[in-house]
Amino acid sequence: MQITAAVLRATDGPYVLEPVELAAPAADEVLVRIVAAGMCHTDVLPRAEVSFSPPPIITGHEGAGVVEAVGDGVTGIEVGDHVVLSFDSCGSCEACLAGSPAHCETFLMRNLLGRRLDLTTGVTDANGDEVASRWFGQSSFATHAVATARNVVVVDKGLPLEKLGPLGCGIQTGAGSTLVALDVQPRRSIVVFGAGAVGLAAIMGAAVADAATIIAVDLHKHRLDLALELGATHVIDGAADDVVGQIQGLTGGGAHYAVDTTGVPAVMTNALAGLRLGGVVGFVGIQVGDLVLDGAALIGKTAIGILEGNTDPHTFIPRMLDLWQAGRFPFDRLIEEFPLSEINEAEEASLTGRVIKPVLRP
Ligand SMILES: NC(=O)c1ccc[n+]([C@@H]2O[C@H](COP(=O)([O-])OP(=O)(O)OC[C@H]3O[C@@H](n4cnc5c(N)ncnc54)[C@H](O)[C@@H]3O)[C@@H](O)[C@H]2O)c1
Numbered sequence: 001m002q003i004t005a006a007v008l009r010a011t012d013g014p015y016v017l018e019p020v021e022l023a024a025p026a027a028d029e030v031l032v033r034i035v036a037a038g039m040c041h042t043d044v045l046p047r048a049e050v051s052f053s054p055p056p057i058i059t060g061h062e063g064a065g066v067v068e069a070v071g072d073g074v075t076g077i078e079v080g081d082h083v084v085l086s087f088d089s090c091g092s093c094e095a096c097l098a099g100s101p102a103h104c105e106t107f108l109m110r111n112l113l114g115r116r117l118d119l120t121t122g123v124t125d126a127n128g129d130e131v132a133s134r135w136f137g138q139s140s141f142a143t144h145a146v147a148t149a150r151n152v153v154v155v156d157k158g159l160p161l162e163k164l165g166p167l168g169c170g171i172q173t174g175a176g177s178t179l180v181a182l183d184v185q186p187r188r189s190i191v192v193f194g195a196g197a198v199g200l201a202a203i204m205g206a207a208v209a210d211a212a213t214i215i216a217v218d219l220h221k222h223r224l225d226l227a228l229e230l231g232a233t234h235v236i237d238g239a240a241d242d243v244v245g246q247i248q249g250l251t252g253g254g255a256h257y258a259v260d261t262t263g264v265p266a267v268m269t270n271a272l273a274g275l276r277l278g279g280v281v282g283f284v285g286i287q288v289g290d291l292v293l294d295g296a297a298l299i300g301k302t303a304i305g306i307l308e309g310n311t312d313p314h315t316f317i318p319r320m321l322d323l324w325q326a327g328r329f330p331f332d333r334l335i336e337e338f339p340l341s342e343i344n345e346a347e348e349a350s351l352t353g354r355v356i357k358p359v360l361r362p
């Protein structure tokens with residue numbers, strides 16, 4: 001069928017809205033009419049000089065929409081269902097069977113290649129040339145997307161679908177980092193570096209976990225102000241030269257937990273330095289450059305790399321929705337809507353820090 005998609009044609013070029021041909025869903029796939037799709041910082045990866053998934057590509061991996069068709073082999077999902085699209089996984093490897101699909105042995109191929117495992121994309125442009133698609137198993141910056149049944153989490157039809165896309169990646173990653181991966185315990189202290197969508201969701205998760213001291217570190221004052229409204233007890237200007245000293249002062253010698261969402265090696269070093277002995281840091285941000293640690297940096301401390309909050313979307317998205325309905329997880333405060341035709345403005349608003357979570361509406 002013909003759909004309209006925002007195609008990234010060059011690493012340094014704009015997205016261009018184009019008609020493209022989308023193949024019908026295969027046996028294990030579903031066709032979804034996209035109602036809204038959040039923009040996550042990870043959507044800029046195909047702009048990197050070296051990328052698994054160079055342009056031309058359709059990105060977008062926080063879709064929400066209505067199922068329009070299901071493949072022959074799909075069970076439990078019906079035409080008309082409202083769904084949130086998350087990352088893809090196989091469902092049958094050791095990690096998937098253990099309930100940890102973010103560690104699926106085919107995670108990278110399914111989510112970052114812009115192709116199915118058989119290397120097809122299912123999308124061609126007006127010239128008949130292939131366009132990379134299947135970004136995180138979906139490619140939702142479009143009017144429609146084909147996703148696998150595993151990508152899809154069915155949600156209640158009474159919920160506002162236009163707000164729910166970001167639950168599929170950024171919000172899930174942040175909240176999962178504190179609630180699942182770090183499993184923050186009550187009355188403990190935590191520092192979150194970067195108060196973007198992922199960091200603010202980590203802060204909301206830490207508040208749900210009843211952490212006593214929640215410190216947000218960022219370079220933008222308006223993001224730190226919002227962090228205070230969403231559960232942070234203290235904020236620190238990331239440009240200050242005594243960030244570690246301030247953390248030690250606020251936490252009685254060092255934090256129990258830290259989350260880094262910046263991916264900046266100097267910030268990651270501070271995240272480790274600001275921990276008390278026995279503390280744990282979760283690295284979430286996509287790292288920009290090598291991290292070099294001095295000999296003492298890891299003594300008595302734990303560092304983990306977190307993917308998608310180490311969550312299973314099929315259980316964690318419903319959990320976030322329950323918390324949101326109970327008024328304990330106001331993730332929708334991060335959202336600003338843009339028409340899909342203004343995707344370039346949305347990207348700029350995100351990269352300059354003005355908008356925390358742009359949501360595109362086809
Ligand atoms: N691991 C995963 O599974 C996963 C999933 C989703 C996103 N991500 C990654 O997480 C990161 C955050 O995503 P996001 O959507 O929240 O991005 P974002 O750009 O909205 O947030 C990053 C924040 O870090 C702040 N920052 C940058 N340098 C800083 C510094 N030196 N000190 C303090 N703060 C600083 C920025 O001001 C910004 O507010 C990205 O790298 C993204 O690709 C990873």
Ligand SMILES: [Zn+2]
Nearest residue numbers: 090093096104
């Ligand atoms: Zn798997």
Ligand SMILES: [Zn+2]
Nearest residue numbers: 040042169170
């Ligand atoms: Zn993402």
